[in-house]
Amino acid sequence: MRILMLAGGDSDEREVSLNSGRAVYEALTKLGHTVIAVDPASGRSLTASNGTYLIGTGESPSKIQADQTSGEGVRQILSHESEPKSEVVFLTLHGGAGENGSLQCLLDMAGMKYTGSGMLASAIAMDKEKSKRLFESVGVATPKWVLYRSWEWERGNIAEDIVSRLPLPVIIKPNDSGSSVGMSLVRTDSEISPAIELCFKASPNMLVEEYVAGRELTVAVLDDRAFPIVEITPKQGLYDYKSKYTKGQSDYTCPAKLDSVLARAIQDSARKAYDVVGARGLARIDFMLGHDNRFFCLEVNTLPGMTNLSLAPMAASADGFSFESLVEAMIQSAVKER
Secondary structure, three states, X not given: OEEEEEOOOOOOOHHHHHHHXXXXXXXXXXXXXXXXXXXXXOOEEOXXXXXXXXXXXXXXXXXXXXXXXXXXXXXXXHHHOOOOOOOEEEEOOOOHHHOOOHHHHHHHHOXXXXXXXXXXXXXXXXXXXXXHHHHHHXXXXXXXXXXXXXXXXXXXXXXXXXXXXXXXXXXXEEOOOOOOOOOEEEOOHHHHHHHHHHHHHHOOEEEEEEOOOEEEEEEEEEOOEEOOOEEEEEOOXXXXXXXXXXXXXXXXXXXXXXXXXXXXXXXXXXXXXXXXXXXXXXXXXXXXXXXXXXEEEEEEEOXXXXXXXXXXXXXXXXXXXXXXXXXXHHHHHHHHHO
């Protein structure tokens, strides 16, 4: 099959995306597919003349600079793609226009089949506040939250409003980004303002969320199949960007050591969250499990990471999927759904 793989993009998660692209590119070539790998934000091919993926062969992600928006890059790629046209677009983009529905809209208009969720589901899942409202509508518990806009911070001090509405500690994070970019765990009043400033650097929309102390869990779902639960144990505090993408900074247990009835309940809630946002293909649903065994859904990730540290491939592996078979299943899901 001829596959166009997109990686990189212009979001804060660009480096993660380029590394996801490397793992997926290698899997696709092993599977015998013909792969065209392109970064929509630099307009560059991601493969060398000998067919090897550039990242990991002496060129770092930071050296491949984004010089245009992903949307403009995709328009150029689709309009200049040579015959025969690609049969499937494999998306390894994370965050920004690659995950918020903008790119998916372009691909829909071009009549292209692609991996992952469609335009509407991508947009909803990227908006954490809207997702939470949908979770509640189907009985999926989620931590209490308050949404703030950047103009509220500019017009007045909202730190006092936060502590009046939610008891500390709280999580302060962008409402519409991923990979924990701009996220902070706030335990004291003095930490609120720096956390707000950090958050608004990443997004004009800030979600302040009740902090649930306990165990961090995630469930990968592929179509109607929920994979075994992964438990994440950061070695130092919060499961932030460094803990996620630095080898050795977190420990993972899969399947998570949970009572079987509790595990099934969490997987059922993951499927409900997946369904209510309209997700398709592979997605990952994050949870916190409190010390009282009450669990809360945090968010749905419609384009989960595909690096060697990523959780969805880890969960699939525990269910008998090699990395290559997971990639192939994602392709077949894209072909089937569209």
